[in-house]
């Protein structure tokens with residue numbers, strides 16, 4: 443497969459039947475463009491990731507990036523941290539994503555210890571680690587699988603370790619929720635998506651990307667064992683949380 447990244451035009455023609463969204467070859471080919479134009483704050487979250495790692499990561503610690511896609515979080519870390527500062531394992535279920543993430547690490551940061559494994563994050567055998575990254579991944583798991591995964595992740599995190607959780611979120615208040623979603627659609631329009639693209643993608647994501655409220659996320663983290671979590675970033679209906687395991 444080529445390294446080229448295309449403009450996302452997946453939902454730009456009218457479809458008789460909109461299929462469930464999946465991370466197939468077609469999505470992989472335009473993924474950097476799609477995520478940049480569709481996720482408010484995506485670049486800022488990645489920029490902050492390495493600053494957070496510089497403060498919280500034990501030297502040489504293991505980092506897991508769950509649902510790593512093309513490895514953007516790993517690249518952000520490798521861009522700012524020395525090769526001996528961490529070991530990185532990206533996990534993703536999509537073979538097309540994994541293949542391209544591996545190629546990217548090989549060419550972009552050959553001296554860093556970057557590994558990519560094709561795996562379901564619910565079944566992977568995690569080793570002790572200093573940092574766990576779930577950058578817009580938990581939202582794609584069936585809601586009933588989320589608690590068990592977070593409990594396992596809490597267990598494999600070393601004392602003093604952190605979990606970073608970025609998600610599309612909903613508001614419990616219907617009016618606030620509607621306002622945020624409308625402004626999110628304005629954001630997408632301003633980034634060149636048509637009303638038809640916005641509407642067809644919305645259909646494709648129904649029951650595939652299932653968002654929670656911020657309160658539900660904090661409650662879930664607490665339930666998994668984290669005594670402290672905070673929302674460090676929010677832009678419309680997208681947010682990023684950090685949870686700490688006590689040292």
Ligand SMILES: Nc1ncnc2c1ncn2[C@@H]1O[C@H](C[S@+](CC[C@H]([NH3+])C(=O)[O-])CC(=O)[O-])[C@@H](O)[C@H]1O
Pocket residue numbers: 465477508509510511512513514515533534535536539561562563564576577578579582583
């Ligand atoms: N059960 C699963 N096991 C493994 N991977 C999974 C699973 N379910 C979904 N995925 C994978 O999770 C990723 C979600 S994208 C993450 C962006 C990235 N973190 C980024 O910072 O660029 C988010 C988005 O596209 O909005 C996809 O690559 C799926 O294949």
Ligand SMILES: O=C(O)C(=O)Cc1ccccc1
Pocket residue numbers: 476477480481610643644647651
């Ligand atoms: O585009 C959307 O509506 C989103 O919620 C963000 C997104 C970005 C990339 C893949 C799936 C969802």
